[in-house]
Structure formats: C-alpha cells, structure tokens
Amino acid sequence: MRTIKIETPPPVMTHHCGGCTHQPVCPSAAAADREAARIVALHPEQGWSLLCNGLVQFDDTGVILPDGRAVGPHRPTDSPSRG
Ligand SMILES: [Zn+2]
Numbered sequence: 548m549r550t551i552k553i554e555t556p557p558p559v560m561t562h563h564c565g566g567c568t569h570q571p572v573c574p575s576a577a578a579a580d581r582e583a584a585r586i587v588a589l590h591p592e593q594g595w596s597l598l599c600n601g602l603v604q605f606d607d608t609g610v611i612l613p614d615g616r617a618v619g620p621h622r623p624t625d626s627p628s629r630g
Pocket residue numbers: 566567568569572573584585599600
C-alpha cells in the first residue's frame with residue numbers, strides 16, 4: 548500500500564476537462580463512478596482529498612462537487628470495532 552503525500556496546495560478548481568493524464572482516464576464529476584477518480588491532493592489531517600475530476604471527498608464519504616454542490620455521506624466507513 549502506498550501513501551501519496553503532496554504538500555503543495557490543491558490546484559484552483561476551475562476546469563479539469565482534459566486535464567487527466569491517467570490511464571484509464573478518470574471518470575468525470577458527473578459520472579456515477581466519479582469517486583473512482585485518482586486522488587491528486589490528500590489532506591488526511593483535514594479529512595479530505597481532492598480527486599482528479601475536481602471532486603472533494605471527505606473521510607465520511609461526503610463529497611463536494613466541482614460546481615459547489617454538497618453530497619452527504621452515502622457509504623459506510625470502515626469500522627474496526629464492528630462485529
Ligand atoms: Zn485522472
């Protein structure tokens with residue numbers, strides 16, 4: 548398992564169209580599998596990550612879309628004490 552740590556601030560969230568150089572190309576922010584996009588900026592100390600398609604994803608699976616809309620947590624998070 549590899550941890551990505553980028554200390555530079557996240558890029559300005561304007562247009563990410565065509566900016567993806569990953570292979571396969573990341574899903575767009577409008578795609579159903581948008582959260583499968585690669586992480587381009589990880590901020591575990593703040594509990595969020597910036598995805599390649601402009602999505603901001605939080606630890607609790609909540610998401611902020613590039614257009615500013617917020618999506619609440621929608622997936623169960625890993626709970627080590629469960630069971
Ligand atoms: Zn990408």
